[in-house]
Amino acid sequence: MMGSNPLDGIPPNSEMSDSSDVYTDVNVVPEHENVELKKKKNKLLEEKRREALNNSTNLKGSIRVFCRVRPILQANKMKVRDLVEIELGKMVIRLSGGPKEFGFDKVFPQDQEAAQGDVLTEVEPILRYAVDGHNVCVLAYGQTGTGKTFTMDGINYQPGIVLRALEKLFYFASIDKTSTLTISISMLEVYMGNLRDLLATKPVREMHETAIRCGNLNNKTDQKGFIEIEGLLEVQILESHCLTRISTVRQCDHDGEVEVSKLWMVDLGGSERLLKNGATGQTLDEGRAITLSVSTLGDVIGALRRKKCRNSKLTQILKDSLGHDSEGLDARSC
Numbered sequence: 001m002m003g004s005n006p007l008d009g010i011p012p013n014s015e016m017s018d019s020s021d022v023y024t025d026v027n028v029v030p031e032h033e034n035v036e037l038k039k040k041k042n043k044l045l046e047e048k049r050r051e052a053l054n055n056s057t058n059l060k061g062s063i064r065v066f067c068r069v070r071p072i073l074q075a076n077k078m079k080v081r082d083l084v085e086i087e088l089g090k091m092v093i094r095l096s097g098g099p100k101e102f103g104f105d106k107v108f109p110q111d112q113e114a115a116q117g118d119v120l121t122e123v124e125p126i127l128r129y130a131v132d133g134h135n136v137c138v139l140a141y142g143q144t145g146t147g148k149t150f151t152m153d154g155i156n157y158q159p160g161i162v163l164r165a166l167e168k169l170f171y172f173a174s175i176d177k178t179s180t181l182t183i184s185i186s187m188l189e190v191y192m193g194n195l196r197d198l199l200a201t202k203p204v205r206e207m208h209e210t211a212i213r214c215g216n217l218n219n220k221t222d223q224k225g226f227i228e229i230e231g232l233l234e235v236q237i238l239e240s241h242c243l244t245r246i247s248t249v250r251q252c253d254h255d256g257e258v259e260v261s262k263l264w265m266v267d268l269g270g271s272e273r274l275l276k277n278g279a280t281g282q283t284l285d286e287g288r289a290i291t292l293s294v295s296t297l298g299d300v301i302g303a304l305r306r307k308k309c310r311n312s313k314l315t316q317i318l319k320d321s322l323g324h325d326s327e328g329l330d331a332r333s334c
């Protein structure tokens with residue numbers, strides 16, 4: 001399908017113009033008809049592209065599970081032996097009781113060579129699928145400290161999937177010849193079963209921006225020489241699930257038809273650090289809430305297939321992006 005000439009099946013020029021006109025050279029086609037012809041060709045190309053993508057999605061299945069193995073951090077280098085062996089879609093862990101083998105759609109190796117860009121290459125078809133009007137979800141989960149945030153958000157000079165996906169979507173918008181793509185973003189946090197809109201601080205933000213413009217934020221030095229900026233907004237970072245939603249609206253220039261879709265990028269919180277060492281009080285509650293919502297999410301992916309859905313804030317939010325008309329990519333890190 002992908003290898004065939006995308007213009008196969010497009011009628012010759014003469015069939016697209018008035019039956020009385022026969023054109024042999026495209027340069028002599030009147031301008032308005034030339035434009036119409038180009039539009040028609042673009043539309044057919046677009047239909048062929050969609051068909052090829054749908055076929056490949058059907059072949060690969062709607063859920064894909066990738067594994068990214070975090071490099072051994074400098075601090076652990078002395079303590080950890082090389083316990084993992086990686087092949088393209090397989091990971092073998094050598095344990096004292098014998099090796100254990102796990103299969104994935106793809107395993108990203110441990111070394112630095114497996115760059116953030118390699119992960120995006122696997123995500124790219126899913127972005128295309130989202131732009132075509134399907135709801136899509138990319139989830140990163142794994143133990144605490146295994147690289148979920150690194151994969152989703154990245155660090156300076158190594159941006160993660162969220163930023164790269166946005167860049168790619170803007171690229172798609174810039175080359176789209178058949179429609180107009182509008183992209184919006186939302187961010188929210190699920191903490192202890194409650195939702196918090198991470199971008200909804202508008203009145204406070206406006207107040208701060210005005211203060212900065214007017215030079216009203218003052219520097220203060222405390223007794224230890226610490227510089228503090230008076231009134232600067234500080235938001236506590238909690239161990240929680242962080243969800244980024246990219247919404248796309250694509251309007252076809254030809255017939256005005258609109259396709260709307262949601263692309264969720266989820267950095268699931270890890271609870272192991274919170275639950276170890278006899279956690280109590282709020283820490284214990286946070287750990288329990290994270291564990292509950294992640295295990296419920298696992299159940300829900302299965303339950304959605306059986307058309308039964310259990311209740312958890314996380315799964316309620318993702319419900320329409322994990323079901324039938326959606327594409328799930330599961331970026332597991334270890």
Ligand SMILES: Nc1ncnc2c1ncn2[C@@H]1O[C@H](COP(=O)(O)OP(=O)(O)OP(=O)(O)O)[C@@H](O)[C@H]1O
Pocket residue numbers: 069070071073142143144145146147148149150151155268269270271273
């Ligand atoms: N592929 C990688 N290459 C280089 N450094 C990495 C990679 N993955 C993770 N790290 C580093 O490992 C540390 C832990 O990663 P990260 O914070 O992303 O883990 P996490 O799974 O999100 O943890 P938590 O569940 O506690 O939020 C960070 O210092 C991060 O920069």
